[in-house]
Every structure is written in structure tokens, then in C-alpha cells.
Amino acid sequence: MATAGESKPISIQGVGKVFVSATGERVEALSPTTFDIAAGEFISLVGPSGCGKSTLLSILAGLLDASSGEALIDGVPIRGPAIDRGMVFQSYALFPWLNVIGNVEFGLERMGLDKRERREIAMNYLTSVGLKDFASKQVNELSGGMKQRVAIARAFATKPSTILMDEPFGALDALTRRSLQKQLLAVWEEHRKTVVFVTHSVPEAIALSDRVVVMTARPGSIKSVINIDLEHPRDASSDAFRDYERQIYGDLDAELAKTFALEGQVAS
Amino acid sequence: MKQLLRIAPFILAAVAIVTVWWSVILVFKPHVSLLPPPPQVAAEFWELMVTGELFTHIGASLGRVISAWALAALVAVPLGVAMGRLPIVEHLLDPLVELIRPISPLAWIPLAILWFGIGEAGKVFVVFIGAFFPALISTVAGVKRIDPVLVHAGQVLGCNSRSALFRKVVLPAAMPNIITGLRISFGTGWAAIIAAELVAARSGLGYLISNGMEILRADQVIVGMIVIGILGVLFDLLFRFIQRRISWGAF
Numbered sequence: 313m314a315t316a317g318e319s320k321p322i323s324i325q326g327v328g329k330v331f332v333s334a335t336g337e338r339v340e341a342l343s344p345t346t347f348d349i350a351a352g353e354f355i356s357l358v359g360p361s362g363c364g365k366s367t368l369l370s371i372l373a374g375l376l377d378a379s380s381g382e383a384l385i386d387g388v389p390i391r392g393p394a395i396d397r398g399m400v401f402q403s404y405a406l407f408p409w410l411n412v413i414g415n416v417e418f419g420l421e422r423m424g425l426d427k428r429e430r431r432e433i434a435m436n437y438l439t440s441v442g443l444k445d446f447a448s449k450q451v452n453e454l455s456g457g458m459k460q461r462v463a464i465a466r467a468f469a470t471k472p473s474t475i476l477m478d479e480p481f482g483a484l485d486a487l488t489r490r491s492l493q494k495q496l497l498a499v500w501e502e503h504r505k506t507v508v509f510v511t512h513s514v515p516e517a518i519a520l521s522d523r524v525v526v527m528t529a530r531p532g533s534i535k536s537v538i539n540i541d542l543e544h545p546r547d548a549s550s551d552a553f554r555d556y557e558r559q560i561y562g563d564l565d566a567e568l569a570k571t572f573a574l575e576g577q578v579a580s
Numbered sequence: 581m582k583q584l585l586r587i588a589p590f591i592l593a594a595v596a597i598v599t600v601w602w603s604v605i606l607v608f609k610p611h612v613s614l615l616p617p618p619p620q621v622a623a624e625f626w627e628l629m630v631t632g633e634l635f636t637h638i639g640a641s642l643g644r645v646i647s648a649w650a651l652a653a654l655v656a657v658p659l660g661v662a663m664g665r666l667p668i669v670e671h672l673l674d675p676l677v678e679l680i681r682p683i684s685p686l687a688w689i690p691l692a693i694l695w696f697g698i699g700e701a702g703k704v705f706v707v708f709i710g711a712f713f714p715a716l717i718s719t720v721a722g723v724k725r726i727d728p729v730l731v732h733a734g735q736v737l738g739c740n741s742r743s744a745l746f747r748k749v750v751l752p753a754a755m756p757n758i759i760t761g762l763r764i765s766f767g768t769g770w771a772a773i774i775a776a777e778l779v780a781a782r783s784g785l786g787y788l789i790s791n792g793m794e795i796l797r798a799d800q801v802i803v804g805m806i807v808i809g810i811l812g813v814l815f816d817l818l819f820r821f822i823q824r825r826i827s828w829g830a831f
Contacts, residue, residue, distance in 0.1 A: 375732050395738035405733035409752040409828035418748075422738030450828075470737070 319506045320473035322349040322372065326381030328531075329367050340531035341367045344380050347525065347534060351386075351473075352504040356517035356524045358564065360571040364532030365510045369476050372508060373399050385474060395419055398467035398505075402479040404459040406451040412462050413438065413447040419470035437465035440502070441495055457488035461495065468499055474506045482512065493519055497544060514564070518556045519546050526563045529570040536563050590813070616799040624799040625806070628788075638807065640783035641773050644700065648707035649769045653762055656712050660719025660758075665750065670720070677716065685710035685772040689779050698780040703773060710772030711765040718761025722754035756828065763819035770812055 328344035342364035349355050357365040370376035372383055374393040383390045385397070398419075406415050416434035425433070438444050441461040451459060460480055467475050480496075481489045497520060500507060511517050517524045521540055528535045538560060542552060598618050604610070605617055612620070628634035663670040688709050689702075696702030726749075734749035777786025785804050792800030 373732075373736055375735065392740075393732075393735040394740070395736070397736060399733070399736040401729050401733065403727075403729055405727075405729045407730065407733070407749070407752070409755065419737035422744070422748075466737070476736075 318473060319352040319504055320386035321351045322474060322506060322508070323384040323387070324348070324368070324372075324381075325384065327368065327371055327378045327383050328380040329364065329371065329376065330379045342371075343531040343533040345533055346381075347537075349506060349508065351506055353523065354500060354507045354509065354521045356509045356511055356521040357527060358511060358514060358517050358524060358560065359527030359532060359535075360529050360564070360567050361512075362530045362532075362571070363527040363567070364530065365527055366478055368532070369478050369508060369510050372474070373397055373476050395422060395470050396472050396474070398470060398472035398475045400460070400463050400467050400475065400477040400480045402482045404456070404463050406459055406462055406466075408451055410451070411447070412443065412449050412451060412454070415451060415462055416466045416469050419466065423470060433469055434465070437469045438462075440499055441465045455488075456484050457492060460484065460492060464492075464496060464499065468503060468505070471503075472505065474508070477507065477509045479510050479512065481516065489513075489516070494545075496520065501544070514557055514560050515548055515553075518542075518553060518560070519548060524556075524560060526560060526567075529567045535567060612798075613796045614798055616802070621799045621802045621806075624797075625803045628800070628803055634788075634803070634807065637783055637785050637788045637804075638811070640781075640787075641777065641785045642811075644703045644784065645707055645766070645769050645773045648704040648773075649711045649762075649766050651704070652708045652711035652765060652769070653715055656715035656761075656765070657719050657758060660716045660761075661723050661746070661750065661754070663716075664720045664723025664754070665746075677713070681713045681717075685768070686775045689776055692776070693780050698782075702780060703776045703784075706776040707769045707772045711769035714765040714768055715758075715761045718757050718764065719754065722757025722761070723750060725757065726750060726753040752828075755826075756823075759819070759823050759826070763816065763823065766815055766819065767812065770808075770815065774808055 324345055324347045326344040326346055327342065328340070329342040331339045331341055333339065341362075345368065357368065359365050367376065371378050372390065374390050374397065390397075407418065410418065413431070413434050416437055417430040420430040420433055435444065435447065438447055441464055443458060443461055443465070446454065446458065446462075451462065454462065463480070481492055484492065493516060509517070509520060514524075518540055524538045524540060526535045526538065527533065538556065540546075540556060542550075542556075546553060601615075601618060605615060616624075625634075659673075663673055685706050688706050692702035692705045696705060730753055731745065731749055734745050739745040739748050773784065774786040774789070777784035778790045781787040785808050789801050789804035792798065792804065
């Protein structure tokens with residue numbers, strides 16, 4: 313168990329993605345991008361829709377192959393998905409045929425842990441997301457916020473070096489979102505995984521991340537990287553927070569204008 | 581009380597059938613060999629039960645259906661999973677399936693007799709045809725309908741091989757549809773065996789019916805029909821019970 317759980321650095325080296333449609337049309341989703349993420353760092357990717365941020369995340373997960381370049385975890389090229397890189401999906405992706413604790417135990421079982429160990433670890437993580445009493449519930453009995461907490465517990469339970477989160481709170485209401493951000497931060501501060509977090513919400517990115525990566529309109533590339541030099545817990549009403557917001561929205565607005573212009577061209 | 585509410589519609593249906601039956605007898609006064617009154621059928625039912633003849637026929641029909649249905653499931657479910665997961669398999673087999681599927685299993689009875697005679701193999705063959713397609717089509721649909729994000733979740737949670745992904749994610753995710761398909765295919769198999777036995781058998785509920793026709797015993801025919809109906813309902817209930825027990829979907 314000791315070797316697992318170490319967070320690892322990620323190196324993205326000229327990673328690009330071109331999708332080829334059935335009619336042979338080539339769409340560049342992500343231009344070759346180079347970026348380094350330190351071990352234990354919390355990185356957010358923000359950008360206009362279709363800027364390739366989810367594509368980049370899928371490449372890091374190993375669910376998608378890069379068309380060019382390669383991504384390395386701790387110097388080792390990513391080849392396909394691995395339990396060392398956990399993922400949290402916007403649509404929760406809980407297994408409906410398993411109950412709550414069964415979902416959290418899923419990856420632990422794949423790692424070959426015995427029943428008692430699995431139970432204990434899963435229970436610990438459920439406790440840290442406040443769902444200890446829901447362990448034996450069916451997942452379809454849970455609200456969206458609770459489902460995502462189960463998914464977070466499931467992703468952290470296998471002690472991956474990296475956690476990839478694809479708009480995890482995008483489907484939740486504002487209040488639930490706020491409390492889940494806090495819980496995620498608490499879990500992250502305890503376990504210090506490398507986190508890559510895709511979001512549409514600028515305040516969310518600022519509240520959570522060490523660095524925010526702003527991406528350009530399609531084909532996506534890195535427009536700017538903003539270090540967030542604020543202590544946790546961060547006060548969203550503070551001037552410093554507002555300054556970051558202003559700066560990031562400034563960068564984003566230019567890209568959004570491009571996106572709209574692009575969509576206008578397609579429409580006309 | 582809940583139990584009562586559940587069986588009340590069945591009792592109502594039985595009362596309705598007997599009422600219509602008796603009304604027809606009172607109005608049209610058919611000869612007793614064409615449409616006997618309910619008590620005579622009840623007496624025949626009792627007679628067939630006491631002599632054990634009825635159970636011999638039920639056993640014969642059930643044995644054929646269960647073996648053919650199990651055989652159909654053994655072929656249809658793996659094939660359906662392959663068609664649902666591998667586009668090339670689907671492209672290859674789909675035209676064949678679509679061509680054969682509309683042919684009623686009853687249309688296979690003449691060939692079954694030519695090929696297998698009137699022994700057990702022919703009837704198993706007909707039921708196999710009847711049970712195969714519903715099981716196959718539900719399995720294909722169930723596998724194709726799996727949310728891809730569940731497959732991705734399985735992959736990032738340590739299902740590294742195709743077989744692990746299949747056992748841990750694909751199969752359980754498709755299970756509600758597969759079981760529904762098996763339930764429907766048992767029903768179509770049950771319908772097919774009666775038809776096959778009508779034409780070519782010396783035992784089974786279908787034989788009981790066709791024999792009743794030949795010896796002008798409508799009461800025997802009706803007993804056969806009632807038993808077929810009751811067993812059909814019982815098996816459907818059994819499947820729904822199993823479905824609720826082992827499968828996660830809402831039914």
C-alpha cells in the first residue's frame with residue numbers, strides 16, 4: 313500500500329488530437345500542447361465548449377489515443393487506462409447493479425484486496441465524504457450530489473497517483489456544488505493527489521486550483537496559465553479572488569468571441 | 581391483502597371466461613362434443629389429473645421447452661453480446677438474422693419433420709427457433725444500450741482486459757435486458773412447442789389437444805388449453821420473480 317498513493321507529476325509533450333469523421337473530414341480538437349504538472353498539484357482546465365479540455369483529460373486517462381506527442385506520468389508514457397489514474401465523470405458513472413459500498417469497493421476488488429480490507433477502506437472513504445450511513449443503499453436512491461460523492465470516494469479509494477475530473481459538478485445545483493467543492497478540497501488536502509479538473513466555472517477553478525489553465529477556442533491550445541496564490545479556504549468575495557476572476561474572464565472572453573464567430577461561420 | 585389484490589384480476593378473468601363460455605352454450609346450444617359446459621371440462625380435468633395422464637403430458641412439453649430454451653439461450657446470449665460489442669460481427673450476422681427472424685417457428689415444422697421425423701429432436705429444433713430470436717435481439721439491444729461512460733469507469737477502475745471488462749461491467753449492465761429477453765423467449769418457445777406437438781407428437785399438451793379433436797372430445801381440448809394458459813402465466817411470474825431478485829433494473 314505504501315508505494316501506491318504517491319502522487320506523480322504529469323508531463324504533456326506536444327499532445328494533440330485530430331478526429332477523423334466517417335466521411336473522412338478532419339477536425340482538430342486539440343493543437344499540440346505542452347505542459348507540465350507537478351506531483352500533488354491541483355490544476356483546472358477552463359475554456360470555451362469544444363476547446364479540447366475533455367479530450368485532453370481523456371488522453372490523460374488513456375481512454376483516447378493522442379494523434380501527436382505523448383503524455384507521461386512520472387516519466388512513463390500513458391498507454392491505455394490504468395487504475396493508477398482515477399477518474400470522476402460528470403454523469404457520475406456509478407454502477408447501478410452495485411450498492412454504494414459495492415461501487416467504492418469495485419476498484420479495490422480489481423486490485424485483489426480481500427473482502428475485509430476492501431470493506432474497511434471503502435468505509436473510510438465513504439465516511440470522509442459523509443456517506444457512512446448510506447453504504448448499503450442502492451445508487452438509484454441517491455441524489456445527484458450524493459452520487460458524485462460516492463464517485464469521488466470510489467476514485468480516491470484505490471489511491472491512484474492522479475485523479476482526473478471531467479466537469480464533476482456540472483450537473484449539480486449551486487449549493488450542492490459549493491459543499492462538494494469543500495469536500496473535494498478536504499479529501500485532496502488529506503491525500504494530496506495530482507488532480508486535473510475540467511470545469512466551465514471560473515470561480516470553481518479559482519476556489520480549488522493551484523493553477524488555472526485557460527484554453528483557446530478550437531483547436532484548443534493553452535492561452536494562459538494563472539497561478540492562484542491564495543490560502544485555503546478561499547473567500548470568493550475577497551478582492552484578490554475577484555482580481556483572478558477578472559483576469560481569467562478577460563482571457564476567456566476573447567476566446568468566446570472567437571468561438572461564436574466560428575459557430576456563426578458554420579451556421580451561415 | 582396485497583397478495584389478494586395481485587391475484588384478483590386473474591380471478592376476474594377466469595370468471596369472465598366462464599361467464600362468456602356458459603352464455604354461448606345457453607344461447608347457441610352447441611353439441612356437447614363441440615363445446616361442453618364448464619362442469620364437464622372440470623370433470624375431465626379431474627379425471628386427467630387423477631390418472632396422472634395430464635402430468636405426463638405437462639412433463640413432456642416442459643422437458644422439450646426447457647431443454648430447447650436453455651440451448652437457445654446458450655447460443656443466443658454469447659452471440660448477442662458479440663454482435664452488440666463487435667460491429668464487424670453485427671454487420672456479418674444482422675442480415676441473416678433479419679432474414680430468418682420473420683419466419684414463424686411454425687413454418688419450420690414441416691422441415692423439422694422431414695429432417696428429424698416426429699422424435700424429440702424435431703420439436704426441440706422448432707422451439708429453439710422460436711426461443712432464439714427474442715433472446716438474441718434483447719441481448720444485442722441490451723449490450724448496445726450500455727452507457728459508454730460505465731465502460732470507461734470500468735476501465736479506469738482496473739478492468740484491464742476485455743474479459744474483466746466483460747464480466748464486471750458489460751454483462752451486469754446488460755443483464756436486465758438479457759433476462760427480459762430470456763423471459764420473452766420462454767414464452768415464444770412455449771407457444772412453439774404446443775404448435776409443434778399439434779402436428780407431430782405422441783405426448784405433450786399440444787398432442788393432448790389435437791388428440792381431443794380427433795376423438796371429438798372438446799372437453800379434453802379445453803383442458804389442454806387451460807393448462808397451457810395457466811402454466812404460461814406461472815412461468816412468466818417465476819421469471820419476473822427471478823428478475824427482481826438478480827437484476828438491478830426497475831421492472
